[in-house]
Amino acid sequence: MNEDNHSMKRVAIIGGGPAGLMAAEVLSGHGLQVAVFDAMPSVGRKFLLAGKGGMNITHSEPIDAFLGRYGARREQIAPLLDAFGPHALREWIHGLGIETFVGTSGRVFPTDMKAAPLLRAWLHRLREAGVRFHMRHRWQGWEGKPADGKLRFATPSGEQVVHADAVLLALGGGSWARLGSDGAWVPLLAAQGIAVRPLQPANCGFDVPWSEHFRTRFAGEPVKSVVASVVDAQGQTHTRQGEFVISASGIEGGLVYALSAHLREAIALHGEATLTLDLAPGKDLQRVTDEVAHPRGSRSMASHLQSRVGIHGVKAGLLRELASKETYADPRRLAQAIKALPLKLVAPRPIDEAISSAGGVAFEALDAHLMLRDVPGVFCAGEMLDWEAPTGGYLLTGCFASGRAAGLGALAWLAGRP
Ligand SMILES: Cc1cc2nc3c(=O)[nH]c(=O)nc-3n(C[C@H](O)[C@H](O)[C@H](O)COP(=O)(O)OP(=O)(O)OC[C@H]3O[C@@H](n4cnc5c(N)ncnc54)[C@H](O)[C@@H]3O)c2cc1C
Numbered sequence: 001m002n003e004d005n006h007s008m009k010r011v012a013i014i015g016g017g018p019a020g021l022m023a024a025e026v027l028s029g030h031g032l033q034v035a036v037f038d039a040m041p042s043v044g045r046k047f048l049l050a051g052k053g054g055m056n057i058t059h060s061e062p063i064d065a066f067l068g069r070y071g072a073r074r075e076q077i078a079p080l081l082d083a084f085g086p087h088a089l090r091e092w093i094h095g096l097g098i099e100t101f102v103g104t105s106g107r108v109f110p111t112d113m114k115a116a117p118l119l120r121a122w123l124h125r126l127r128e129a130g131v132r133f134h135m136r137h138r139w140q141g142w143e144g145k146p147a148d149g150k151l152r153f154a155t156p157s158g159e160q161v162v163h164a165d166a167v168l169l170a171l172g173g174g175s176w177a178r179l180g181s182d183g184a185w186v187p188l189l190a191a192q193g194i195a196v197r198p199l200q201p202a203n204c205g206f207d208v209p210w211s212e213h214f215r216t217r218f219a220g221e222p223v224k225s226v227v228a229s230v231v232d233a234q235g236q237t238h239t240r241q242g243e244f245v246i247s248a249s250g251i252e253g254g255l256v257y258a259l260s261a262h263l264r265e266a267i268a269l270h271g272e273a274t275l276t277l278d279l280a281p282g283k284d285l286q287r288v289t290d291e292v293a294h295p296r297g298s299r300s301m302a303s304h305l306q307s308r309v310g311i312h313g314v315k316a317g318l319l320r321e322l323a324s325k326e327t328y329a330d331p332r333r334l335a336q337a338i339k340a341l342p343l344k345l346v347a348p349r350p351i352d353e354a355i356s357s358a359g360g361v362a363f364e365a366l367d368a369h370l371m372l373r374d375v376p377g378v379f380c381a382g383e384m385l386d387w388e389a390p391t392g393g394y395l396l397t398g399c400f401a402s403g404r405a406a407g408l409g410a411l412a413w414l415a416g417r418p
Contacts, residue, residue: 016043019382051115369409
């Protein structure tokens with residue numbers, strides 16, 4: 001990609017995560033000269049990590065429910081998934097020689113649950129298609145005006161300037177910076193006047209000021225099958241059933257991640273958020289009240305709650321930690337606390353610990369082909385765009401779909417240029 005007189009159009013893709021690699025596939029498949037640049041020594045590091053605990057690549061639920069996972073950005077994500085949705089993604093994976101299966105939760109996984117074989121097969125195919133990879137190239141912005149197409153990279157052999165006819169940024173969000181996506185691109189784009197919403201933790205844990213006693217006893221304990229709810233700024237209640245984990249600093253895990261966008265927003269608005277826990281799902285308030293009020297004779301309250309309501313271990317610990325002495329002494333109030341225990345969350349955990357990030361390049365700054373309106377020829381894709389979704393394969397699906405859309409956008413834009 002130096003200043004040679006190449007007849008082919010040259011596209012620089014910066015960021016070799018799923019979004020950037022999908023764009024590379026689209027563009028190289030149409031005969032363009034594609035170079036992928038990445039700051040790290042190898043591409044797809046977050047993708048590989050996502051595959052460690054079981055690569056949940058997409059979800060099998062009906063598309064309407066699927067789109068609902070993108071919340072306020074449903075409208076912007078819908079056309080991307082119309083063109084390349086969960087079904088198309090599975091077909092594409094099968095085309096790489098990797099089979100998939102639907103788990104009991106409806107989540108879709110590669111048969112061996114791993115990301116590495118998929119990435120290996122994919123990189124092989126991309127190289128065969130002529131994609132060139134430039135590792136340890138950290139993008140640092142443009143030399144001169146972005147319209148000149150001169151990209152500045154810090155490399156082990158010093159700064160390099162690379163010219164490209166079109167640029168596709170797929171730089172990721174701001175979580176797990178050690179895997180490459182550190183959000184350092186935010187000021188580079190903001191300096192060009194591009195609207196970028198601050199990166200914030202998504203699918204993250206939250207801080208709770210536990211007592212020393214509770215923390216020591218229960219940190220690391222899973223709280224199994226509870227119903228949790230949070231009321232958003234519009235007064236709408238969001239409820240999920242599942243499990244979460246007590247951590248030394250607060251709470252984390254699937255159920256918390258699923259509600260994390262609303263919890264984060266409540267904290268931003270009010271300085272704290274209330275997660276209301278139903279510790280006895282499946283038993284209504286009347287039944288719990290009757291059970292708690294049942295004469296307990298000489299039995300302790302702890303064994304009474306265990307035998308009548310099934311509250312023990314960490315659930316009993318939560319009740320003791322969060323309910324007042326007066327509540328504990330009044331069976332009716334205690335039953336209410338079991339069914340709706342308010343847990344105060346004071347802060348999201350730092351973005352670096354989060355599974356993903358919210359915020360990023362605003363959709364208003366992009367046209368329908370994901371090109372920056374104010375910087376023609378520069379396209380954006382993946383987690384660096386201003387959308388978020390819960391875990392469940394929705395993140396990767398959104399990254400693949402936007403990478404493909406941006407790649408096709410660059411293709412169309414280049415086709416219209418001399
Ligand atoms: C622990 C964990 C588990 C996850 N599990 C799942 C899951 O099961 N299912 C799911 O759907 N999602 C999961 N995710 C989220 C998913 O991995 C990400 O949303 C996805 O990888 C984002 O893709 P991307 O291409 O937008 O960015 P990334 O994958 O983050 O790639 C961005 C690339 O850009 C490079 N880069 C950044 N800045 C520069 C720069 N200045 N110059 C050059 N290169 C740069 C980075 O090195 C990186 O390679 C998980 C994430 C984590 C952390």
